[in-house]
Amino acid sequence: MYEHDVIVVGAGGAGLRAAIAAHEEGADVALVTKLHPVRSHTGAAEGGINAAIRDGDSWEDHAYDTMKGSDYLGDAPAIETLCQDSPKETIQLEHWGMAFSREEDGSVSQRPFGGLSFPRTTYAGAETGHHLLHTMYEQVVKRGIQVYDEWYVSRLAVTNHDDPTERDCHGVIAYDIKSGEVQGFTAKNGVILATGGLGQVFDHTTNAVANTGDGAAMAYRAGVPLEDMEFIQFHPTTLPSTGVLISEGVRGEGGILYNSEGERFMFEHGYANNEGELASRDVVARAELTEVNNGRGVNDEYVHLDMRHLGEERITDRLENILHLAEDFEGVNALEEPMPVKPGQHYAMGGVETDENGETCISGLYAAGECACVSVHGANRLGGNALPELIVFGARAGRHAAGKDLGEPEITTGKTEDSELGQVDTPVEPGAVGTPEDAVADGGTAVTEPSQTVETALEAERARVENLIEKDEGVQQAELRAKLQKSMTQNVNVFRNEDGLKQALRDIRDVREEFENVYVNDPSRTFNTDLIHTIEMRNLIDLAEAITLGALARDEFRGAHWRQEHQERRDENWLKHTLLSWNNGTPELWFKPSILEGAEKKYEPKIRSY
Amino acid sequence: MSTQVPEKAESETESETEPERTETPGDRRRAEKRARQQESTEVQETTETEEESIHLKVFRYDPEIEGKMEPRFDDFHVPFTKGMTVLDALMLARDRFDTTLTFRHSCRQAICGSDALFINGTQRLGCKTQISDLEEPVRVEPLPHAEVVKDLVVDMEHFYDQMHAVEPYFQTNEAPSDELQEQHQTRENREKVKMSTRCIWCGACMSSCNIAAGDNEYLGPAALNKAFRFAMDEREGEDMREHRFKILDQEHGVWRCQTQFSCTNVCPKDIPLTEHIQELKRSAVKNNLKFW
Ligand SMILES: Cc1cc2nc3c(=O)[nH]c(=O)nc-3n(C[C@H](O)[C@H](O)[C@H](O)COP(=O)(O)OP(=O)(O)OC[C@H]3O[C@@H](n4cnc5c(N)ncnc54)[C@H](O)[C@@H]3O)c2cc1C
Ligand code: SF4
Ligand code: FES
Numbered sequence: 001m002y003e004h005d006v007i008v009v010g011a012g013g014a015g016l017r018a019a020i021a022a023h024e025e026g027a028d029v030a031l032v033t034k035l036h037p038v039r040s041h042t043g044a045a046e047g048g049i050n051a052a053i054r055d056g057d058s059w060e061d062h063a064y065d066t067m068k069g070s071d072y073l074g075d076a077p078a079i080e081t082l083c084q085d086s087p088k089e090t091i092q093l094e095h096w097g098m099a100f101s102r103e104e105d106g107s108v109s110q111r112p113f114g115g116l117s118f119p120r121t122t123y124a125g126a127e128t129g130h131h132l133l134h135t136m137y138e139q140v141v142k143r144g145i146q147v148y149d150e151w152y153v154s155r156l157a158v159t160n161h162d163d164p165t166e167r168d169c170h171g172v173i174a175y176d177i178k179s180g181e182v183q184g185f186t187a188k189n190g191v192i193l194a195t196g197g198l199g200q201v202f203d204h205t206t207n208a209v210a211n212t213g214d215g216a217a218m219a220y221r222a223g224v225p226l227e228d229m230e231f232i233q234f235h236p237t238t239l240p241s242t243g244v245l246i247s248e249g250v251r252g253e254g255g256i257l258y259n260s261e262g263e264r265f266m267f268e269h270g271y272a273n274n275e276g277e278l279a280s281r282d283v284v285a286r287a288e289l290t291e292v293n294n295g296r297g298v299n300d301e302y303v304h305l306d307m308r309h310l311g312e313e314r315i316t317d318r319l320e321n322i323l324h325l326a327e328d329f330e331g332v333n334a335l336e337e338p339m340p341v342k343p344g345q346h347y348a349m350g351g352v353e354t355d356e357n358g359e360t361c362i363s364g365l366y367a368a369g370e371c372a373c374v375s376v377h378g379a380n381r382l383g384g385n386a387l388p389e390l391i392v393f394g395a396r397a398g399r400h401a402a403g404k405d406l407g408e409p410e411i412t413t414g415k416t417e418d419s420e421l422g423q424v425d426t427p428v429e430p431g432a433v434g435t436p437e438d439a440v441a442d443g444g445t446a447v448t449e450p451s452q453t454v455e456t457a458l459e460a461e462r463a464r465v466e467n468l469i470e471k472d473e474g475v476q477q478a479e480l481r482a483k484l485q486k487s488m489t490q491n492v493n494v495f496r497n498e499d500g501l502k503q504a505l506r507d508i509r510d511v512r513e514e515f516e517n518v519y520v521n522d523p524s525r526t527f528n529t530d531l532i533h534t535i536e537m538r539n540l541i542d543l544a545e546a547i548t549l550g551a552l553a554r555d556e557f558r559g560a561h562w563r564q565e566h567q568e569r570r571d572e573n574w575l576k577h578t579l580l581s582w583n584n585g586t587p588e589l590w591f592k593p594s595i596l597e598g599a600e601k602k603y604e605p606k607i608r609s610y
Numbered sequence: 611m612s613t614q615v616p617e618k619a620e621s622e623t624e625s626e627t628e629p630e631r632t633e634t635p636g637d638r639r640r641a642e643k644r645a646r647q648q649e650s651t652e653v654q655e656t657t658e659t660e661e662e663s664i665h666l667k668v669f670r671y672d673p674e675i676e677g678k679m680e681p682r683f684d685d686f687h688v689p690f691t692k693g694m695t696v697l698d699a700l701m702l703a704r705d706r707f708d709t710t711l712t713f714r715h716s717c718r719q720a721i722c723g724s725d726a727l728f729i730n731g732t733q734r735l736g737c738k739t740q741i742s743d744l745e746e747p748v749r750v751e752p753l754p755h756a757e758v759v760k761d762l763v764v765d766m767e768h769f770y771d772q773m774h775a776v777e778p779y780f781q782t783n784e785a786p787s788d789e790l791q792e793q794h795q796t797r798e799n800r801e802k803v804k805m806s807t808r809c810i811w812c813g814a815c816m817s818s819c820n821i822a823a824g825d826n827e828y829l830g831p832a833a834l835n836k837a838f839r840f841a842m843d844e845r846e847g848e849d850m851r852e853h854r855f856k857i858l859d860q861e862h863g864v865w866r867c868q869t870q871f872s873c874t875n876v877c878p879k880d881i882p883l884t885e886h887i888q889e890l891k892r893s894a895v896k897n898n899l900k901f902w
Contacts, residue, residue, distance in 0.1 A: 036766070038811045039714075039722040053790070088789045095793060097780025097843065099800060099807045106794030130721060131807065138779035178759060208716040241693045244719045328720065328738050331693065478705035522710035524674045527760040530709045 001454070004030040004146070006401045007172060007187040008194055009153045009215060012040035013129070013390035014369025014397075015194030016136035017089075018358075019145050021398030027189060029402070030146040032153055032174050034210065034532070037137045041196055041208040042390065045129025046247035046321065047113060048121035049391075050384040051090035052083065054110065057118040059083040063598070066385060069115045069280055070378025071559035072575060072605040073228070076598035077410040078374045081356050081396075086388040089395060090122055098135040100124045101318065111318070112252045113383045115280040115610070119252075121384040126247050126321035132387060150177040153214065154465075154535050156191065156222045157184065157457035158362060159450070164223030164581070165414040169365035170453040173461040177532065180525025182465055184458040190401035192366040193219060193352060194394065200536070201544045202345035202493075203485035206238050206245040215371040217539035219352045220546065224360045225414070225579040225590075227373040228350035229543070230550030230561050233381055234494045236284035238344030240302045244329045246322055246341055248383040251277040253318055255307040257288070258338065259296040265303070272610040279610035282380045282560040285343035285494050292342075304338035343494055347386065349377040349560065350550070353413050353579060357406050358397025361414030368397040374411065375577065378594070379559020415581075415590065422578070422589035424553040427502045428509040430545050432585030433516055468534055469525075474517035477530075477537040484511050484544055492548050497564035501552045508545050515541060545587065550578045553589055571605050663687040665747040666699055668711065672760050681758075683749075684708070690741065696750065697725055697736035700762075713762035720878055723810030726817070727762055728753055733814035733876040753817040769813045772830050776837040776857055782846050799844045806839040806886055808879040815873035815883055827862040831873035831883040834864060838886040841893070852897065859894045867891070 006022040008015045011033035022029040031037065052062045062083040067074055094100060094108060101109040101123055112119040124131040140147065155173040159166075171186040195215030199207020220226050236257075237246040251257075257277050259265045266272050271287035272279030279287075288303050297303060307315060307322075312335055315323065326334040352360060352367035354374045359366050369390045376389055400406050412418070487507035491500035515538060522530040556570040557563055576591040596603045666686040672678035686703040697715055704711040714724040718737045725736040728751040730744050741748065756764035785793055815831040816822050822830040829837075840846060841854045858864045864887055873883040 035716060035722070035724070036770075036811075039716055039724045041717060041722070043721045043810070044717050044719060053792075091790055091792060095785045097782075097840075097845070099803065102795055102797045102800050104797065106796050107792050125804075127721075127808075130810070134807075135780075141774055142777075142779040142781075208722065209718065210716040242718060325719065329693075331740075476709055478709060482705075522712075524672050524678075524710070524760070526672060526674050527712050527763050529712050 001184045001186065002030070003186045003188065004028050005187070005189045006192065006398070007032060007185050008192045008398070009033070009172060010040070010194035010196060010369070010371075011035075011037035011137070011147065011149070012194060012196050012369060013042035013132055013136065013387060014394040015192070016133070016140055017391045017394030018192045018194055018368055018398035018401070020136065020139050020143065021395040022402040023143050023145055025399055025402035025404050027402035030148060030185070031140070032148045032151045032172065032185060034150065034152045034177065036149040037140065037147060038134060040133060041211055043130045043133045044206070044208065044245070045132070045387055046126045046245060047249040047252070048111060048123030048128045048384045049086070049090050049132070049387040050113070050116065050120050050382070051086040051122050051388060052118070052120055053087045053090065053108075053122070054118075054120070057120050059087070061117055062086070062120060064603070065115060065117050066376065066382060067603045068606070068608060069380055069382040070376075071380055071569065071608055072571070072596060072603065073375070073378030073558060073577070073594050075375040075411055075595040076603060077595060078356055078376045080598050082376045082385070082388060082392050085392040089388065089391040093132060093135055093391070096135050096139050098124065099131050111249060112278065114248055114251065114275070114278045114284070115382040116384070121252065123249065126249050126319045128387065148174070151175065152177055152532055152535070153218070155457050155461045156218050156365070157454040158222040158365070159453055165361045167223055167362045168450065169222070169362050170450050173454070173457050175465065177527055180528060182458065182462045184454040186454050187364065189403060190364045190366055192358065192368060192397050192401055193371055194367070194369045195371045197370045198348050198540070198543050199345050200481070201485065201488050201540050201547065203482075203489045204238070204243045205345040206235055206243050207345065212536035212539055213348070213371065213543045214536060214539050215367060216351050217542045219360065219365065219367060220542060220580070220582050222362065222365070223582065224362055224365065225353045225581045226350060226546045227353040227375065227577050227579050228378070228550065229348070229546040229580065230554050230578060231349035231377070231379050231559060232345060232492075232547060233281060233347040233349060233560050234285045234343040235346035236281055236288055236343050237305055237341040238346070239325070239330045240340050240342045242329050243344045244325055245346070246305060246325065246339060247319070248281070250305060250307050250319060250322060253307070253314065254310055255305055256309075257284070258304045258306060259291045260298045261296055263296070265291050265296070275610035280380055280608070281383065283610055286562060288341075288343055289494055298340060302340045302342040305341045306338035307334060308336065308338070347381055349373070349379065349381050355409035355411040355413050356396065357400040357409050358393055359400060359409070359413065366397040366401055368394045375594070379561060411595065412592070416592070418592050419579075420591045422553055422591055424549060424589055426505055426549070426552070428506050430505065430509070430549060431582070431587045433513055465531065468518070468520045468531060469523060469528070471519040474519040475514050476521060477518055477534040480511050480514055480518065481533070481537055481540065484508065484540060488544055488547075492551055495562055495564065496551055498552070501548055504548045505545070505552070508541060508548065512541050546580045549580060549587060549589065553578055575605070662690050664690040664694070664699055664741055666703060667747045667749045668700070668703070668762070669751040670761050671758050685747070694741045695737050696727070696729055696734075696739045696741060696744070696748065699741055699748070700736060700750065712760050721810060723812035726753055726812035726814040726878075727751065728817070733818045735812060735814070735878045738878055753813060755817050755823040756813070766813060768826070769811070769816055769832065772816070772833040773811065773836055775829060776833045777854070778836045778840070780840060780843070780846065781850050783849070784845065784847055793845055795843075795845055803839050803842050805881050806835050806842070808881055809835055810879060812878060814876045814878060818872040818876045820870060820872065821866050821868055825862060825866060828866045829863055831867075831887065834858070834867070834887050834890060835881060835883050838890055841890065855894050855897045858890055859898070864890045864894055
């Protein structure tokens with residue numbers, strides 16, 4: 001059994017920032033992470049960090065752009081916090097030595113990005129995330145913060161009061177991947193989930209193989225609502241063969257999209273007459289697919305992104321990494337030919353419901369980064385707004401968990417008087433299949449005594465791992481994962497309709513039932529990746545279902561969420577967040593209003609045109 | 611077509627014929643599971659050879675599992691598709707034929723540094739290596755000069771220790787006290803350290819270095835490159851530079867490098883490691899002249 005004041009699960013940008021902040025508040029903090037910190041997917045981020053740090057720019061403008069980009073589904077208190085804190089957090093990275101690209105005068109460079117009214121995306125070549133991740137890991141090393149790397153967190157230790165808002169989180173259960181040893185970690189002050197994205201729900205994604213949404217799924221089963229899960233961002237420029245991302249920086253620097261007829265379709269077919277290629281991501285992704293569906297795609301699959309005209313010097317200075325990616329993963333020399341691109345799953349706008357301090361409705365349980373939804377991205381995230389989210393809300397969660405008073409949050413969590421119950425017509429029963437292990441909150445049996453919570457969860461987890469390894473026949477996770485990913489990509493993609501969504505729910509149900517018979521083929525305790533992937537698979541099922549339920553419920557067109565039968569944004573009904581609660585195995589749908597009221601002004605919904 | 615090397619088959623038979631030697635029912639079931647799994651592997655592999663397939667020879671070892679304690683190579687024949695990387699082929703081999711096949715991987719795009727492997731006799735990232743560039747059979751082994759944990763997974767602790775030994779973090783007395791004021795850096799200076807900042811901690815260089823193989827205390831190319839990154843950063847200041855050279859200018863520091871270029875040759879991020887180490891040596895000499 002290990003004990004610390006604050007336990008941070010995950011060591012990507014959000015986790016590292018949270019750990020540093022908690023440490024600065026004097027807490028004894030530990031990072032528990034399934035990948036060594038420098039292997040986290042934050043390292044793959046390319047384009048940059050939005051921060052209003054220049055004359056002529058202001059955090060208010062950044063907030064306005066973000067609210068518009070979110071299609072008025074972001075919450076103003078969260079967005080304003082993001083935009084106010086981002087400049088000092090970004091400069092903080094600079095003070096920690098981050099190798100930002102520089103202007104002639106030695107100040108950090110900024111570039112234009114989609115949906116921004118000012119070129120406020122601060123960057124380090126086309127490998128901003130790599131530098132951000134390494135810079136923060138360096139600071140963790142400098143401070144001697146304890147890192148348990150290659151430890152897989154598989155369960156939260158949460159008390160089991162009937163009402164989730166009365167539950168407390170006392171720690172986590174994790175196992176040492178190298179030895180297979182399952183251990184309890186007690187957190188005296190709090191647990192911060194920073195487990196990142198869930199791209200593995202889909203089969204064409206920019207996300208790493210490790211991005212299986214573990215934290216969000218664990219929090220969901222422990223009783224924390226998942227918010228706005230239907231909003232999945234599909235990035236318009238991913239390489240068709242692998243899903244590897246071609247940064248929006250390419251379009252920011254002036255890259256042009258062409259269809260198979262050589263037309264600059266963003267303008268010529270009227271998708272975004274003002275902004276063209278730099279319209280918001282959802283707009284460009286739909287435009288590309290419409291071109292392909294209308295027979296103007298290249299090889300019926302993708303379109304071309306051309307940056308040759310930018311010239312070799314500019315490309316190698318600012319986008320060198322892109323040349324390597326195009327060469328290594330598509331065999332294209334982007335100095336001489338256009339790159340093939342198509343939309344791919346990229347980012348989960350939804351996640352664990354939190355307030356501005358990163359806290360969930362379970363006391364002592366926090367979430368930050370891509371696994372969380374404090375609601376800064378609403379229905380559509382602007383490029384360059386995720387990295388600031390990691391550092392701003394990572395830091396806040398760390399400080400708050402370490403005991404610092406950050407004031408009363410304006411965002412509420414858990415059900416309140418404002419919440420409204422919802423109904424959605426599903427073709428099959430969603431939720432747990434029926435075994436008790438499957439249905440209860442992750443805390444396990446009814447325990448309210450703090451000291452016992454971790455013990456009880458530990459026993460339950462040891463039994464689960466033992467069972468999975470001992471079981472000697474059934475179905476293997478790889479088969480189920482492929483089935484789930486395929487159905488999600490077919491049915492819950494950029495374009496959605498009712499029949500497809502219902503089909504997805506049926507497929508998810510099948511996979512869930514088959515998962516009852518899952519077994520781990522590898523009998524070894526040493527570095528058992530088969531076991532890891534099997535536990536992850538369960539998380540993918542719960543998240544895929546939450547995404548699809550949300551998408552079926554929301555019968556309107558907002559941001560990244562496009563419904564064939566509902567081609568209009570319906571503000572009178574839908575200026576509200578969808579929430580799903582696991583409720584001991586039965587997903588329950590409910591809503592809460594989005595907050596358009598900022599500190600000084602109200603953001604009035606306008607038609608979003610680019 | 612061969613499927614498994616004999617060692618495995620032998621140990622399998624052993625545990626099947628002498629079940630009473632196994633301690634718990636769980637152990638027995640695991641042994642049976644292994645046997646069954648091997649059968650299914652054989653069947654599937656035979657059907658696969660009909661398509662255009664690629665032949666992998668993969669190193670296997672597990673300290674816990676009777677049939678795998680003795681290191682061996684397993685053969686896999688996986689269907690080939692254009693653009694396939696070694697990592698793709700390994701994932702396919704694992705997901706279709708043998709889910710116990712173990713290796714690290716995550717980003718699939720040469721940025722997380724977790725799948726550095728010894729492929730056809732050279733350190734490379736699996737995800738960045740096209741199968742079509744390789745001769746068959748493609749031999750995949752764990753990184754040499756590191757302890758094997760299981761199959762293709764090696765213990766990275768020593769690598770991390772060496773990285774940590776050079777104080778791999780920015781240290782300056784000159785950071786502005788105003789939290790919004792930038793600490794300017796010239797373009798030239800950023801350009802100078804740029805390549806060194808690309809390291810993804812994959813460990814390929816360390817594994818390829820003969821000197822590191824013979825001297826466990828040698829800091830090695832990755833750590834020295836990390837030191838270069840900070841020592842050459844003009845924002846750190848003179849005091850710090852002196853401190854950094856104290857670390858580098860030791861018996862197991864820069865002087866151990868014999869400019870064999872093996873690290874530079876394998877680095878997947880094209881970092882001119884040998885050049886950086888040479889420059890550190892030159893600066894160390896200059897520093898010594900200055901401070902003596
Ligand atoms: C290719 C790509 C490019 C991007 N470019 C940009 C950009 O230019 N600008 C921008 O703002 N945003 C960008 N984004 C989005 C942004 O990078 C991500 O949202 C962000 O990095 C996520 O960070 P994180 O800290 O939440 O998670 P991650 O960095 O993914 O870290 C997750 C951590 O959790 C750990 N973990 C997960 N599960 C467990 C478990 N069960 N137990 C223990 N540990 C666990 C992992 O080991 C890892 O350390 C990009 C995203 C992608 C995929
Ligand atoms: S210097 Fe190159 S080879 Fe060595 S660890 Fe870094 S990226 Fe890998
Ligand atoms: S999988 Fe990340 S470097 Fe190859």
